[in-house]
């Protein structure tokens with residue numbers, strides 16, 4: 213670090229120049245991420261209320277009220293107008309908090325949690341942190357949790373089941389109603405990870421898509437992850453943890469006595485936490501309303517279906533499954549999908565690579581022109597590789 217500080221103008225110029233090599237959302241080149249280009253209103257209010265700290269809630273009771281309202285608004289989209297929860301750093305923290313609450317409520321030795329193979333890696337992180345054994349079970353032919361496999365994996369040490377509503381790889385939704393029945397029958401905690409799907413499925417339902425029960429409507433669901441910084445268009449960090457009721461949240465509440473605003477209870481991993489995130493999410497929910505999000509999801513789905521249809525017309529390429537939400541899994545029986553991903557990357561596309569497929573996410577910032585350009589490049593890569601078996605070698 214240099215001794216004498218530099219003028220602000222110089223810093224801003226240097227940042228402009230050095231950060232130019234990063235991908236931008238506006239370019240449409242980020243076509244494999246679940247993060248949002250934040251809505252302009254969210255940017256504005258986030259910057260205006262940066263200093264708000266919900267770690268010291270006594271100083272910021274007004275933001276705390278906004279947080280309660282935010283959690284209630286999100287809950288009302290998920291069949292529970294009175295949940296208890298927080299806007300936190302992201303889906304990873306939410307999943308850790310859920311397993312922490314499950315461990316506290318389960319009170320078993322050598323605790324175990326059963327997850328579908330498609331569950332996000334944050335559950336493994338949570339398992340390691342909390343000393344909970346994670347048991348992954350197979351999926352059925354629709355890439356959804358196999359209920360029989362879940363039942364078979366239950367042992368006297370099982371404390372929780374996890375279902376995913378919008379899987380990381382393909383956006384699939386597990387049979388949450390059946391998982392709920394199994395959880396209730398066996399007195400287990402059930403967490404639903406709707407980090408991505410939480411801001412998609414309620415609107416798909418309103419748009420007339422067939423959406424199975426995925427939320428608190430299933431009586432066995434104890435908590436849900438729903439991230440505003442994914443399809444909610446909020447700035448990072450904005451994850452969401454919703455517990456069915458206050459009693460569950462209190463299992464992980466910790467008293468912090470020394471705060472300037474007076475004693476407070478924290479039910480998060482972090483202490484100091486962003487109130488600006490809460491203000492941003494609250495503002496977006498109020499501004500966009502259900503209709504606003506519905507229109508966004510409608511547009512994303514239209515482009516997703518176009519992409520999925522056109523991929524199937526490219527020789528050698530296919531989709532893993534009909535898209536459930538705005539995620540397309542692109543695969544091939546004739547080409548090494550890793551090489552296709554490399555080809556796309558070399559043409560400037562930031563795609564996500566999974567063991568058997570490439571994930572394309574049509575986020576709200578992706579335009580039709582971007583999708584057309586992506587398809588053009590995909591066609592040329594498939595043509596180059598011939599779509600033939602030998603390309604696999």
Ligand SMILES: Cc1ncc(COP(=O)(O)O)c(C=O)c1O
Nearest residue numbers: 246302303304332380405407408
């Ligand atoms: C289903 C699911 N859960 C949790 C997460 C983790 O979210 P974050 O990266 O915000 O911690 C992701 C990330 O993509 C996800 O897809």
